[in-house]
Amino acid sequence: MQSxxxxxxxxxxxxxxxxxxxSDVTEGRLRPGDRVASENELVGKYQMAAGTVRKALxxxxxxxxxxxxxxRGTFVRSPSFDASLYRFFRFRAADGNEAIPEGRILRRExxxxxxxxxxxxxIPEGSPTISMSRLRVxxxxxxxxxxxxxxxxxxxxxxxxxxxxxxxxLYPVYDAICGQLVAKADEALTAESSNRExxxxxxxxxxxxxxxxDRLAKDFGGVPLEWRRSRGRADQFHYKxxxx
Amino acid sequence: MQSxxxxxxxxxxxxxxxxxxxSDVTEGRLRPGDRVASENELVGKYQMAAGTVRKALxxxxxxxxxxxxxxRGTFVRSPSFDASLYRFFRFRAADGNEAIPEGRILRRExxxxxxxxxxxxxIPEGSPTISMSRLRVxxxxxxxxxxxxxxxxxxxxxxxxxxxxxxxxLYPVYDAICGQLVAKADEALTAESSNRExxxxxxxxxxxxxxxxDRLAKDFGGVPLEWRRSRGRADQFHYKxxxx
DNA sequence: GAGTGGTCTAGACCACTAT
DNA sequence: TAGTGGTCTAGACCACTCT
Numbered sequence: 001m002q003s004x005x006x007x008x009x010x011x012x013x014x015x016x017x018x019x020x021x022x023s024d025v026t027e028g029r030l031r032p033g034d035r036v037a038s039e040n041e042l043v044g045k046y047q048m049a050a051g052t053v054r055k056a057l058x059x060x061x062x063x064x065x066x067x068x069x070x071x072r073g074t075f076v077r078s079p080s081f082d083a084s085l086y087r088f089f090r091f092r093a094a095d096g097n098e099a100i101p102e103g104r105i106l107r108r109e110x111x112x113x114x115x116x117x118x119x120x121x122x123i124p125e126g127s128p129t130i131s132m133s134r135l136r137v138x139x140x141x142x143x144x145x146x147x148x149x150x151x152x153x154x155x156x157x158x159x160x161x162x163x164x165x166x167x168x169x170l171y172p173v174y175d176a177i178c179g180q181l182v183a184k185a186d187e188a189l190t191a192e193s194s195n196r197e198x199x200x201x202x203x204x205x206x207x208x209x210x211x212x213x214d215r216l217a218k219d220f221g222g223v224p225l226e227w228r229r230s231r232g233r234a235d236q237f238h239y240k241x242x243x244x
Numbered sequence: 245m246q247s248x249x250x251x252x253x254x255x256x257x258x259x260x261x262x263x264x265x266x267s268d269v270t271e272g273r274l275r276p277g278d279r280v281a282s283e284n285e286l287v288g289k290y291q292m293a294a295g296t297v298r299k300a301l302x303x304x305x306x307x308x309x310x311x312x313x314x315x316r317g318t319f320v321r322s323p324s325f326d327a328s329l330y331r332f333f334r335f336r337a338a339d340g341n342e343a344i345p346e347g348r349i350l351r352r353e354x355x356x357x358x359x360x361x362x363x364x365x366x367i368p369e370g371s372p373t374i375s376m377s378r379l380r381v382x383x384x385x386x387x388x389x390x391x392x393x394x395x396x397x398x399x400x401x402x403x404x405x406x407x408x409x410x411x412x413x414l415y416p417v418y419d420a421i422c423g424q425l426v427a428k429a430d431e432a433l434t435a436e437s438s439n440r441e442x443x444x445x446x447x448x449x450x451x452x453x454x455x456x457x458d459r460l461a462k463d464f465g466g467v468p469l470e471w472r473r474s475r476g477r478a479d480q481f482h483y484k485x486x487x488x
Numbered sequence: 489g490a491g492t493g494g495t496c497t498a499g500a501c502c503a504c505t506a507t
Numbered sequence: 508t509a510g511t512g513g514t515c516t517a518g519a520c521c522a523c524t525c526t
Contacts, residue, residue: 065488185487186484189433191478207437209435209453211435240430
């Protein structure tokens with residue numbers, strides 16, 4: 001079989017192949033966990049040298065879209081980072097292991113989008129959204145207070161799911177119930193003095209510093225799926241980075 | 245000329261070449277800004293295929309150690325990140341441009357290392373250090389209050405330099421006066437309520453949240469050169485990141 | 489024009505994983 | 508044992524930079 005690559009012919013062949021494979025993922029023809037065609041198959045399908053195919057795959061591995069396993073094949077990476085996203089905070093159980101904190105939904109209702117939420121989600125002001133308050137609890141200690149907004153159109157079915165059936169992780173539920181797959185997210189960090197409401201939820205003194213994490217979660221195509229603002233005790237916050 | 249690669253013979257050739265070139269940088273035979281031998285030269289020197297040389301160079305480019313310019317050559321990257329390190333804060337001049345804030349040294353003296361500093365710098369407790377307080381000022385507004393420690397042994401000559409001759413950036417001075425080149429750094433972020441001293445320096449109310457940034461700066465070989473703790477107004481702090 | 493890195497080919501052989 | 512990715516070779520041609 002002979003397939004041709006689309007796109008700008010001035011681009012290197014490996015880039016165009018990478019673009020084609022990336023589209024297969026962003027447009028749903030390949031889903032996380034799926035195996036990508038082997039090097040040999042791609043060589044046959046697109047009629048190019050094996051080295052060129054490898055280079056295209058290398059690009060996508062570097063991007064984090066694919067991962068390769070010697071002897072097994074090349075796979076679409078599963079973005080299952082809900083548990084890892086709050087890596088900024090100490091979520092350790094007493095035994096020292098990383099734990100997924102419990103997620104308790106305190107409130108869930110359909111609400112017209114406030115302007116700042118609409119702007120983030122890229123929907124018209126006043127569109128319906130699902131608005132939630134959620135508390136994340138680790139070892140029976142509250143660690144994060146969250147406010148979450150979802151565009152109603154894509155998440156309508158989520159309202160039919162009893163709150164008690166929602167587990168500790170939301171993203172797998174978005175995928176299973178609404179077919180909305182969170183693939184990446186932008187986060188912005190800042191700190192502030194806790195107000196009375198936040199202090200009550202986190203069981204701290206009002207005025208104690210809290211870290212604020214705004215997150216815009218998107219699908220593979222970059223379409224905003226969820227906006228949330230999370231607050232946690234600053235004295236439990238620890239973010240490390242290396243700089244060169 | 246024929247040179248042989250050292251290191252574990254079970255490792256891939258491209259890895260061993262990358263290791264050799266990395267050592268050339270960390271051990272000072274190649275300095276930031278220097279041109280690395282061209283692909284052809286490396287092929288001749290180490291007797292290997294051009295593709296293998298390219299792969300070794302790719303590794304180091306990905307690491308951020310080298311950068312390549314089509315038609316010009318491959319160069320050791322200059323880590324001149326002092327200005328970019330405080331990228332977390334709004335350091336913008338009124339005209340919207342990024343500005344390097346002024347750096348005022350308020351205090352500089354030789355001091356025996358407190359235990360937590362000694363531990364960070366990897367020197368014996370009670371060793372002599374140079375201890376400094378420094379205020380970074382942008383548009384005549386104080387933005388960061390810093391406490392800095394240097395191991396005395398490597399930075400002895402720095403004490404001979406009049407404080408007035410130290411400019412707004414310290415790392416170029418460390419290099420020029422003491423031959424100590426900062427190549428990378430680990431940072432850890434947290435937030436706290438400002439104490440009276442910090443509040444006075446930053447001209448804020450005591451108790452207002454401040455971000456705290458601990459930084460351990462190292463040379464190319466990973467030897468700790470400087471430890472500093474910086475505090476800035478949380479309401480000016482903004483850190484953004486993307487997650488996949 | 490000489491030298492550099494960037495792309496691409498067409499093979500060979502090896503190491504790992506599945507069955 | 509068949510199929511996969513990982514390493515390595517030896518070339519070709521192209522695009523860019525410098526002088």
